[in-house]
Amino acid sequence: MERIDVALIGAGRMGQVHGPNAANHPGLRLKYVVDPRPDAAAAMASRWGAQVAELDSALADPGIGGVLICSSTDQHLGHALAAVRAGKAVFCEKPIDLDLDKVRKAEPEFAGARFLLGFNRRFDPHFQALKRRLEAGEAGNLESLQLVNHDPAAPPPGFIPTSGGLFKDFTIHDLDLARWLLGEEPSEVFSSASCLVDPEIGRLGDVDTARTLLKTPTGKLCVISNTRRSGYGYDQRIEAYGSKGMLTAANVHANTVVTLNEQGVDAAPIHPNFAERYRAAYAGQLDHFAQVLHGRATAQAGYADGVAALVLAEACQESVRTGAPVRL
Incomplete structure (x- = not known):
């Protein structure tokens, strides 16, 4: 299986789960780690052979096919919007946001997007x-x-x-x-x-x-x-x-x-x-995201499920x- 480059946003608790799963997946390659805490980003990147990057530069890289959003909850929606607007496939930890009105207003931008929400059960x-x-x-x-x-x-x-x-x-x-x-x-x-x-x-x-x-x-x-x-x-x-x-x-x-x-x-x-x-x-969820990214599956938990x-x-x-x- 060809490996597609992905970026990880957030090297905290959930980033520590999804980052290694992405790095170890035969269809994914963890290229960038984005985190406002330089030490956390550097530790994750060093361990898995990735690079530390700023969000804008990671999203601007045409080689990045997917983005894993594991940032703090209040950043989920903004990061997801930025990634979708950049044409990337998105895996986003739950919830999309804490504000239902904001989530509903943003929903049209996710129509047709390759978006998988982190309902791991x-x-x-x-x-x-x-x-x-x-x-x-x-x-x-x-x-x-x-x-x-x-x-x-x-x-x-x-x-x-x-x-x-x-x-x-x-x-x-x-x-x-x-x-x-x-x-x-x-x-x-x-x-x-x-x-x-x-x-x-x-x-x-x-x-x-x-x-x-x-x-x-x-x-x-x-x-x-x-x-x-x-x-x-x-x-x-x-x-x-x-x-x-x-x-x-x-x-x-x-x-x-x-x-x-x-x-x-x-x-x-x-x-x-x-x-x-x-x-x-969690491993099965990332495998499903890889299948979505490779065009072999449709996301089983999408934006509408989050709403x-x-x-x-x-x-x-x-x-x-x-x-x-x-x-x-």
Whole structure:
């Protein structure tokens, strides 16, 4: 496979995930690293044989076919617009932006663009297998979903003010996953939330524990369970209930070895964080982006999916504020 040059914008937490995946992919070559922090950019570039560059010069290079946007959330939309206007294929971490009005106003510029949004759960092999079996009718007609997304521990308080809050930063993954599995758009949202994990999160105006109920026009239900602290690892589960049975995607453990003796049962813990749990999903996502870049696939999670998830996230916030369901 011919290797196409790409630029990475952002060498932070998500850049550390996507940059190496791009550098190691047989169809991609990481040519530039762009980051306002010179040391971070230089470290990433040096490790993967890339060059440090300014954004304008990277986008002006006709040899750059794609751009990976892993910058801070408030920069996602601006960087995506710049890359699309330069004619590049774009992979952008979620969310597109925290401001729904800005996202909607920009949407026409993305018509026809090769744009993949970072909803990585769609590329998890366990969740993909569940979806295939669901679509094959193994559980009959889908009636309800239960999604569990529990972080192992709360983020540092300094993260909260710029995160967009629990629903736009965290639950948005589950809202996209629900849309992907339900097969129709939710028409009603009800959320209830509390601050039970860290009082500082509440002082900063956010919540850390929530339950959300989605309802579709045909009556399908989806319950989403979120917390910033599980205390036992990165808890990621799906239960899909149908007219003939159920499908479940359980937690993934560090290994499959189980000890059974007179002391009881001992098994390996579940994965401790998102980077380990979704390692295969992130690799699959970048492989899909490579296929999009090479003209062999159409993006499975596009701009419209980002808009739809953001609409639901804002409905969750409104429901918490009013204590009532929000009809869409």
